[in-house]
Amino acid sequence: MIRTFSILLIFQCLGEGLVYLTGLPVPGPVIGMLLLFVFLLMRKTEAAKLVPGVQTLLGHLSLLFIPAGVGIMVHGKMVMEEWLPLTLALIISTAVSIVVTALCVKWLQK
Known part of the structure; x- marks a missing residue:
C-alpha cells in the first residue's frame, strides 16, 4: 500500500x-x-x-468528495447567487464529456 x-x-x-x-x-x-x-x-x-x-x-475514494461538500456548504450563499452560471457549466461540461467519451470509444472500436 x-x-x-x-x-x-x-x-x-x-x-x-x-x-x-x-x-x-x-x-x-x-x-x-x-x-x-x-x-x-x-x-x-x-x-x-x-x-x-x-x-x-x-x-476510500469517497473520502475525496468531503472537501468539495464542505466547500459548497461553507460558500452556500455564493453558490445560490451564482446558480445559473454553475448550472450551465455543469450541463455543458457533462455534455462535452459524453460526446468526447463516445467519440473515443467509437475511435477505439475501429
Missing part, C-alpha cells in the same frame, strides 16, 4: 515539476497521470504489483 501510494505521489510530483519548468497550461497531476500511464505501458509487470494498493485506495 505504501509502495503504491509512493509511486502515485512520485508521478504527481514529476508532473508538477514538468508544469513548473515548462509552464504548460495543464494541471501537474494530469501530466503525472500521463507519465504513469507511459511508465506502466513500458513496464507491464509494475501494473500487476500496483493493483492491490490501488484497489484499497479506490475503496
